Each structure stands twice: as C-alpha cells, then as structure tokens.
Amino acid sequence: MPASTSLRRAPVQRRSAERLTRILDACAELLDEGGYDELSTRSVASRADVPIGSVYRFFGNKRAMVAALAERNLERYAERVTRRLDVLPAGDWRAATDVVLDEYLAMKRTAPGFSLVDFGTQIPVGDPEAGPNHRLADLLADLLAPHLGRAADDALRRTFLVAVEAADAVIRLAFRLDPAGDADVIEQTRVLLRGYLAGLLD
16 A cells, blocks of 8 residues: 555545555556656546546545555565565575566566656656655665665665666666667666675675
C-alpha cells in the first residue's frame, strides 16, 4: 500500500484497498498509453471503473496520484529485492548489486507506468527537492546492510547514493539508445557499480 504521504485518506476496508489498487493500476496503464500530460483523474476513474469521487477520496489531483504510484513502485521494488537477497550468501555484495540492478531493469521493462514514473524521477511529480534517489539509496542501505554485516550508517548511505545517481544516469542512456535497454551500456553500468563499490565494500 502506498505510504500516506500522497493519500488524502488511507483505505481501511478491503473493498476500499482494492479500489485504490484499481485506480493506481489504471493510472499506470494510462501513463504508458498517453504520458503524463494526457493523464486525468476522469480518465483514470473511467479506466478503473470507479466513480470520479472515489479518485478524489484518495487524491487531490493527478500529481498526488502519480506520487502514490511512485511510492507503490518503490515498495514493490523493495519486496522483489528482499526476496532475492534472502537466498544469497551473506556478504556477497557483488551478487547483491546484480540483484539491485536486475530487479530495477525488470520493472523498467515490464511494470506498467514504470518507464515514466519509476520512483518519481521522470516526470514533474511532487517536490523536486524530495529526492527519489535519496529515498532509493536509503532503502538500499537498509536492505543491504544486514546482508553485508554492516550498519546502515551515513557513510553507507552516501556510498549507495553515489552509486544510485551514477547508475541512474547511465541506465537512462541505455534506454535512450534502445527502448529495451542497450545491452552493452547496461553491462557497463554493472562494471561501473562494481568498480566503485569494490573499494568501499571489500
């Protein structure tokens, strides 16, 4: 469930939670079809087959709705990474780095709306100073610190922030060169991450 930061009202009953899921699913589909500029609360209500009032019960406008989609993406990404980390040998930061990158790429290629929104970086969603990459770096520090046998301290968070910012720029290039992600550039992203992290995590 998306964090309450973008919701007017958090769903309490199961039916309300299911309606919120349909609204966000419709939002994601419509982003893929027409982009952010063509998105509207009315089109989302129609696609989700809910009254327009149901959309406004949760969201004040389309920006808040897309922010909630970004939050849901981050939560789903965390779940995917956690499942993969649970079966990796403890301390293997190289394998963990591959998981982090591979799960991001999988969502970018298959999750509706993700190519535009991901964690809030691609379109004017929310406060530009809110720092989606900061949130992602903090999440990765929290997820990976136990796996690495380290504390999720400021130094580790800064390390992951630099890694996230660098990878974000190169992955954007990969998907500009090829809608599916240029394989050579993605491999260079992996090399870049491993080279940077080796001196800090070994």
